[in-house]
Amino acid sequence: MTATTNVSVDSSRGAGRPARSRNRRWRGRIGPIIVLVAIIGAWIALPSMSAVPHYVIPPLAEVVSALTDPSAWPNYGQGIATTMSAVGLGLVIGVAVGLGLALLLAELPVLYRAIFPYIVALEAIPKVALAPLFVIWFGFGLGSKLVVVVLLVFFPVLVNTVHGLREVDTDRIDLFRVAGASKLQRLWRLSLPTALPSIFSGLELAVSGAMVGAVVGEFVGAQRGLGVQILVAQARMDTAGVFALLILLSAIGVALNTLVRVLRRRVVFWVKPLPAQTV
């Protein structure tokens, strides 16, 4: 009797668990979908029902047609190419300089003490405010835009890498010392892997910073790019065009951010993702 009771309890438990977890996963996804549907619904309803003029909130259909109009595509293509070349090049330069200087500061404590307080102070100033100055210095081309992007990329990478490199466990340093490892070996096989999670946090900030830098650079003085196209559309009161460009920028930003996150999960496989992300 007892044996059969146990079996039945076990089987019901075994059947219940996967169903519950599937249910939970579904519940986790349904929230964002409801919000998205609500936003799109409001967007469709609001301009048609109310007195809100179309130049304030354009109907969804107008934005979609602005995005899908084939005659606008060469323009979008050129804008994306221009803006993204500043973002890409700025990311490469900013990450390289940030990583390089961080390694130098971590290895040379004298330099660290001399320079790092200023770096922290500089990080506090709103760097986009420097953009007009860069236009004077570097002109209306790629140069000034690139400097803004590099500046916005460089700081988060530098600061996060420095913090990561300084988090190395003293026991692990002892392990390398007993093994007779050189400083370079210690840097390569201990400090850098230890800092990788922080470096990726810096990269995530850098990617969004690069997008901000490129668009701001184009706002204050440029001839081409998605930022310039936003200004042009604004001047024509073409709100649907502005929305279309914003959607393009958002899509690119989300794609870049996702790329960094996927890369992080692959590279820093030993760090468990935050519980909030796994649920």
Next chain:
Amino acid sequence: MSAAVVVRDLGVEFQLSGGTGVTALRDVSLSVEPGQFVSILGPSGCGKTTLLRVLAGLEHATNGRVSIAGGNDRKDGARVGMVFQRPILLPWRSILQNVLLPIQVTRRVTDADRARARALLEMVGLEDFETSYPNQLSGGMQQRAAICRALITGPELLLLDEPFGALDAMTRDNLNVELNRIWRETGKTIILITHSISEAVFLSERVLVMSHRPGRVVDEVDVPIGSTRTLDVLGMPAFNDTAAHLRAHFEVRA
């Protein structure tokens, strides 16, 4: 045969940030024969870990002399293997890569190194885990891998700094039996730091007792039990007598 480790009148002082000095060790002298298993027993804060760190080249002697296997050249990291209180495995390396780390930081890893690493893992029963990562292993398994890592460079001297202190009692007993077997199979000279009297008696041929700060060696006891130690040893009169003798050093006077 010359001694594997000789320490003469060793003194270690630390400068605290306030400028005051703390004497961690004073006039410590000891010598360990090749192939011997010696434990250093003492209360926490007696400087026993400092002594081990000096032997490992991690701390400098203020006074006195330390010689290991006939020389003082600590440039060659291969001469000493050390197992720390925690396993300190690197989470981004597989178990095999962790074991090979001490070789990899000094030279290129060869196939012979990999074969030796696998043989060591087999010796501690971890042959099926070479591609696993540290977070997939239990604490006891991690410390076994750390022992393999300490042995990979073929050191004559193995330094163990309370290696099983963080493990539960059952795992600890098993690892003590295993460590005794490893010692017999490899013939290494082993110096173990511990604050466990039974662990010291169970594992060693000789136990050195250290006093509270400043640390000095106040007693030296030979353990009259054969080199093969199993859990049966724990019930032997010789074990209990030696343990009782050692315990007298640490009794709190009422």
